Amino acid sequence: xxxxRIVVVGGGLAGLMTAVRAAELGVSVDLFSIVxxxxxxxxxxxxxxxxxxxxxxEGDSTAIHFDDTVYGGDFLADQPPVxxxxxxxxxxxxxxxxxxxxxxxxxxxxxxxxRFGGTKFHRTAFAGATTGQQLLYALDEQCRRYEVSxxxxxxxAWEFLGLVRDVDGNCRGITAxxxxxxxxxxxxxxxxxxxxxxxxxxxxxxxxxxxxxxTAASAAYxxxxxxxxxxxxxxxxxxIPGTDKLRLMSESARxxxxxxxxxxxxxxxxxxxxxxxxxxxxxxxxxxPAYGNLVPRxxxxxxxxxxxxxxxxxxxxxEVYLDLTHIPRKELDTKLGGxxxxxxxxxxxxxxxxxxxVFPGMHYSMGGLWVQFGKxxxxxxxxxxxxxxxxxxxxxxxxxxxxxxxxxxxxxLGANSLVSCLYAGKIGGPAMVRYGRETSSKLPAADxxxxxxxxxxxxxxxRLANVSGPENPHVLAQEMGDWMTDNVTVVRENGKLKxxxxxxxxxxxxxxxxxxxxxxxxxxxxxxxxNQLRNMLVIARVxxxxxxxxxxxxxAHFKVRDLSKGVTEENALPRDDANFLKTTIAxxxxxxxxxxxxxxxxxxxxxRARKY
Amino acid sequence: xxxxxRLSVKRQDTPTSSPYWEEYEIPYQPRQNVxxxxxxxxxxxxxxxxxxxxxxxxxxxxxxxxxxxxxxxINGVARMACTALIDSLEQPIRLEPMAxxxxxxxxxxxxxxxxxxxxxxKGWIPIDGTYDLGPGPRMPEPERQQAYEYSKCITCGNCLDxxxxxxxxxxxxxxxxxAQARLFNSHPTGAMxxxxxxxxxxxEGGVDDCGNAQNCVRACPKSIPLTTAIAEMYRATTRxxxxxxxxx
Numbered sequence: 053x054x055x056x057r058i059v060v061v062g063g064g065l066a067g068l069m070t071a072v073r074a075a076e077l078g079v080s081v082d083l084f085s086i087v088x089x090x091x092x093x094x095x096x097x098x099x100x101x102x103x104x105x106x107x108x109x110e111g112d113s114t115a116i117h118f119d120d121t122v123y124g125g126d127f128l129a130d131q132p133p134v135x136x137x138x139x140x141x142x143x144x145x146x147x148x149x150x151x152x153x154x155x156x157x158x159x160x161x162x163x164x165x166x167r168f169g170g171t172k173f174h175r176t177a178f179a180g181a182t183t184g185q186q187l188l189y190a191l192d193e194q195c196r197r198y199e200v201s202x203x204x205x206x207x208x209a210w211e212f213l214g215l216v217r218d219v220d221g222n223c224r225g226i227t228a229x230x231x232x233x234x235x236x237x238x239x240x241x242x243x244x245x246x247x248x249x250x251x252x253x254x255x256x257x258x259x260x261x262x263x264x265x266x267t268a269a270s271a272a273y274x275x276x277x278x279x280x281x282x283x284x285x286x287x288x289x290x291x292i293p294g295t296d297k298l299r300l301m302s303e304s305a306r307x308x309x310x311x312x313x314x315x316x317x318x319x320x321x322x323x324x325x326x327x328x329x330x331x332x333x334x335x336x337x338x339x340x341p342a343y344g345n346l347v348p349r350x351x352x353x354x355x356x357x358x359x360x361x362x363x364x365x366x367x368x369x370x371e372v373y374l375d376l377t378h379i380p381r382k383e384l385d386t387k388l389g390g391x392x393x394x395x396x397x398x399x400x401x402x403x404x405x406x407x408x409x410v411f412p413g414m415h416y417s418m419g420g421l422w423v424q425f426g427k428x429x430x431x432x433x434x435x436x437x438x439x440x441x442x443x444x445x446x447x448x449x450x451x452x453x454x455x456x457x458x459x460x461x462x463x464x465l466g467a468n469s470l471v472s473c474l475y476a477g478k479i480g481g482p483a484m485v486r487y488g489r490e491t492s493s494k495l496p497a498a499d500x501x502x503x504x505x506x507x508x509x510x511x512x513x514x515r516l517a518n519v520s521g522p523e524n525p526h527v528l529a530q531e532m533g534d535w536m537t538d539n540v541t542v543v544r545e546n547g548k549l550k551x552x553x554x555x556x557x558x559x560x561x562x563x564x565x566x567x568x569x570x571x572x573x574x575x576x577x578x579x580x581x582x583n584q585l586r587n588m589l590v591i592a593r594v595x596x597x598x599x600x601x602x603x604x605x606x607x608a609h610f611k612v613r614d615l616s617k618g619v620t621e622e623n624a625l626p627r628d629d630a631n632f633l634k635t636t637i638a639x640x641x642x643x644x645x646x647x648x649x650x651x652x653x654x655x656x657x658x659x660r661a662r663k664y
Numbered sequence: 665x666x667x668x669x670r671l672s673v674k675r676q677d678t679p680t681s682s683p684y685w686e687e688y689e690i691p692y693q694p695r696q697n698v699x700x701x702x703x704x705x706x707x708x709x710x711x712x713x714x715x716x717x718x719x720x721x722x723x724x725x726x727x728x729x730x731x732x733x734x735x736x737x738i739n740g741v742a743r744m745a746c747t748a749l750i751d752s753l754e755q756p757i758r759l760e761p762m763a764x765x766x767x768x769x770x771x772x773x774x775x776x777x778x779x780x781x782x783x784x785x786k787g788w789i790p791i792d793g794t795y796d797l798g799p800g801p802r803m804p805e806p807e808r809q810q811a812y813e814y815s816k817c818i819t820c821g822n823c824l825d826x827x828x829x830x831x832x833x834x835x836x837x838x839x840x841x842x843a844q845a846r847l848f849n850s851h852p853t854g855a856m857x858x859x860x861x862x863x864x865x866x867x868e869g870g871v872d873d874c875g876n877a878q879n880c881v882r883a884c885p886k887s888i889p890l891t892t893a894i895a896e897m898y899r900a901t902t903r904x905x906x907x908x909x910x911x912x
Contacts, residue, residue, distance in 0.1 A: 072794060073794060076793060076794055087723075087725050087731070087733065088775070088776075088779060088819075090732070090779070090819055091725050091726075091731040091732055091733050091819075092725075092731075093725065093726065093731075095726060095730045095731050095818075096726050096728060096730060096731075143796040146796065146797070146798055146799045146800060147791075147794055147796070147797075149799060149800035150789070150791050150797065150799075150800040150853065151788075151789055151791055152788075152789035152848065152851045152853070152854060153815075154808055154811050154812040154815045155808075156805070156808070157802075157803055157804070157805040157808050158805070159805065160802070161802035161803050161804050161805065162799075162802060163799070179812065179815070180812055180816075182730065182816060185730055185815075185816070185818075186815055189815065190789075193782075193787055193788035193789070194788060194791070196779070196782060196783060196787070196788060197788050197790070199783070200783050232768055232769075261725040261726045261727070261731065262724060262725060262727065263725050294695070294697075294700070294727075295693065295695060295696055295697075295700040296696075296697060296699050296700035296703055296727055296746075297727045297728075299727070299728050300728070386809065390730075390816070394728055394729065394730075397729065397747045398697075398747065398749075400749075478794070524707055524708065526703070526706050526707045526719075527707050530707070569709045569716065569717070569718050569719060570709075570718035570719060571718070572677060572718060572769075574677065574678045574769060575678075575721055575768055575769035575772065577719070577721055578706075578718070578719055
C-alpha cells in the first residue's frame with residue numbers, strides 16, 4: 053500500500069523496536085523524540101534483561117518466569133500478555149545478541165546470565181552493568197539503517213503536545229513542538245504509538261532522567277486516553293541520594309552477591325570495615341532466608357525504610373550499607389564496572405574497598421496508559437497477529453513500554469522492564485500496521501482536525517509566551533515533587549493522601565499565576581516546561597486519587613492505618629482480592645480524575661497469597 | 665569552605681547572534697555538580713549583579729553520565745557537566761559551549777554530525793530481520809570484553825572538541841566513529857562487511873587525517889581506548905588498501 057505512515061513518539065527501547073518492526077514491514081515511520089534517540093532514558097537501565105534461557109541447567113523455564121512475574125506483581129497484571137512476553141523473552145535476547153549487543157559470555161562463548169530479584173534462577177542476560185545502554189544502541193543502529201534507506205524519518209528535539217482526533221474520535225496524528233524554532237506542526241499518521249517512558253520527575257528527584265516528566269502520557273490522557281493503575285509506583289531499594297537526582301545503584305549489585313546491612317548498634321559510627329561480622333545486621337538475609345538480598349523491590353524498599361525509621365540508619369541518617377567489598381576486584385570490574393564507576397565519580401569512594409551508602413528512590417511506574425491485547429478465545433493466549441495489541445481505548449492510539457500499564461501489575465521485577473519494552477514494541481509495531489490497513493478506507497476526512505489542533509496549540513503557546521505571574525515553574529515543580537515523594541511512594545495513608553490532593557489542587561491554581569523569566573522566541577525550554585508542569589500536576593492527581601481509593605496493600609502500594617506506627621505488616625491494610633483485584637482506570641474530567649475498576653484477566657494462574 | 669558558588673556562563677541567544685558572558689552567584693551547598701547549580705539558578709534567574717535574566721539553556725537527560733547530553737567546556741575543558749563536582753572545580757567556574765559544534769543556544773550545541781558519521785561508517789550489524797533465528801554467533805569472552813569498551817561510547821563529542829584535527833578546514837571524522845568502526849568490525853557478523861567500514865575510513869576525512877595528538881583518549885569520560893582503536897583501524901585500512909590494490 054502506498055503512503056502508509058505511522059508516528060512513533062519516543063525513541064527509547066519500546067519506540068525504536070516499534071519503528072524497526074514497522075519499517076521492516078515496509079511502512080514509513082515518523083519518529084519523534086525530545087532528545088536524540090540515542091540519549092533516551094533506556095540507557096540508564098543497568099542490570100540486565102530477563103529471559104528463561106536456562107543456560108545454567110537450573111531447570112528454569114518460561115513458565116516459571118511467567119509465574120515469578122505474575123506473583124511478583126501481586127496478581128494485578130492481565131496474564132495472557134505476561135505469558136506471551138515470557139515465552140518470547142529468550143528469542144528477544146537472541147535477537148539483540150544478533151544485533152551485536154556485547155553481552156557477557158560464559159567460558160564457552162555463550163551468553164552468561166546473572167541472578168536478579170524475585171527469582172531463584174540465573175535468568176538475567178547482561179552487558180556489564182550498562183545493559184540498557186547496549187540494547188538501546190543496538191536498536192538505534194538498526195533504526196539508523198532504516199533512516200539511511202529512507203523508511204524512518206527522525207524528528208529529534210521535537211516535543212509531543214497532543215493527539216489529533218477526527219470527528220469520530222479516531223486518533224489521526226499528533227501535534228508537536230520544534231524545541232529550537234518553537235514552531236508547532238501537526239503530523240498525520242495511520243496510527244500513533246506513544247512510547248514516552250515513565251513519569252519520574254513528578255516526584256522531583258528520582259532515578260529517572262530529567263526528560264521523564266510523563267507529559268506525553270498526561271496529554272494523551274487529557275485528550276481521552278485512559279490511564280490505568282497510576283497509584284503503582286516502584287521505589288528502587290538502592291539509589292544514591294544527590295541534590296539533582298537519585299542515581300540508581302543497580303539490583304545487579306545484589307545479584308552478584310552484594311549484601312545490605314546496618315550496624316546492630318544504633319548510632320555506631322565505626323569505620324564499616326572494622327565492624328565485626330557478628331555486629332552487623334543483614335536484615336534482609338535474616339528475615340527472608342530463601343531470597344535474602346534478592347527479595348522483590350517493594351519488599352526490600354519497605355524493609356530498608358523501616359530499619360531507618362527505627363533508628364538503625366547509618367549515623368541516624370536515612371542510609372544503609374550495600375556491601376560488595378567481599379567480592380574480588382576483577383570480578384566486580386567485569387560484571388559491574390559501569391555502576392561502580394558511577395558511584396565512584398559521584399560519591400568519591402571506591403565501592404570495591406568501602407561499602408556503598410544507599411537509600412530507596414522513586415524508580416518506575418507500573419501504571420500508565422491503558423492498553424489491550426488480542427485474545428485467542430479458544431486457547432486463551434495472546435494473539436500476536438491482532439491489531440488490538442498495545443492499543444489504547446482511543447482508536448488509532450497505541451502505547452508501549454513504561455508508558456503503558458501492562459505486564460508488571462502491582463510491582464515490577466528487576467530486569468523485566470527491558471524485556472517488556474522490547475516485547476511491546478515487537479507486537480505493537482505490526483499491530484499498528486495492521487490497524488492502518490484495516491481502517492484506511494473507512495475513516496472520515498480529518499483535514500479540519502489537523503488545522504484545529506495546530507490552531508489550539510499555537511494559541512496556547514502564544515498565551516504561555518506572555519504569562520507574567522509571580523510563581524516560578526521550577527519552584528512549583530519542586531513542591532509537587534516533595535509532596536509526591538513524601539506521601540505517594542513507599543508508604544501511603546489516607547489522611548496524607550487527602551492532604552496531597554488538596555495540595556495538588558492548590559498547585560494547579562498557583563500554576564495559573566506562573567511567570568516566564570525567558571522571553572526568547574528561540575529554544576525556549578521554559579515555555580515547554582510550564583506546559584509539562586501542568587501535565588505533571590494532572591497525572592500526579594491520577595496517582596494520588598488511585599492510591600486514596602485503593603483501600604488495601606498490594607505490591608508497591610502499601611497503605612497503613614496510622615503512619616506513626618511505622619512500615620509494618622501489622623499496621624498495614626491487607627490485600628483485598630474481593631474488592632481490589634481490579635485494574636484502576638482513570639478518565640480525565642474537568643473536576644479531576646474519574647475512577648472506575650476493571651476485572652483483571654487471571655485466567656492462567658490462580659491468585660494466591662504473596663510470601664517470600 | 666566557600667560561602668557561595670560563582671559561575672560564569674558564555675551565553676548566546678540564537679545560532680547567529682553574538683555570545684556574551686553572564687555571572688551568577690548562589691549560596692554554597694556541599695555535593696553539588698554543575699547541573700544542580702544550573703537547576704538552582706533556574707528557580708530565580710538573576711545575575712550576580714542582581715539583574716533579572718533567563719535560565720541558562722543546556723542539554724541534559726540522565727545526569728548519570730550515560731546519555732551523553734550534557735557535554736560542555738568547563739573551565740576550558742570539554743567534559744560532562746553531571747560529573748563535574750563543584751567541590752573539585754576552581755571558582756568562578758567558567759561554562760562555555762563546545763567549540764567544534766554549531767551553537768543552538770547558550771550551552772546547547774548541535775551534534776548531528778556525530779550521528780551522521782555513524783551513517784558514514786555503516787555503524788550497525790546488518791541482520792536479515794527481527795524474526796527468531798536462534799542465538800547469535802559465539803564469541804570468546806576476552807574479545808567480548810575488549811569490544812565492550814567501545815560499545816560504551818555515549819556520543820558526547822568531547823573527543824571531537826579536544827581534537828586539533830577537527831576544525832573548520834578539515835573533514836576529519838574524529839575518534840568516536842573510528843572506534844565504532846572498530847567495534848562493528850570485531851563482531852563476528854559485523855566482520856563479514858568490515859571492508860565497507862574500512863572504505864569509509866579510507867575516504868577523505870578518514871583515519872589518515874588523525875594527527876596523533878592523543879587528546880581524545882584523555883578527554884573521553886568513559887575511558888575508551890580511542891587511540892588503540894585509531895591505530896588498529898589505521899593498520900586495517902592499510903592492509904585492506906594493499907590487498908585491494910593487488911586484487912587478492
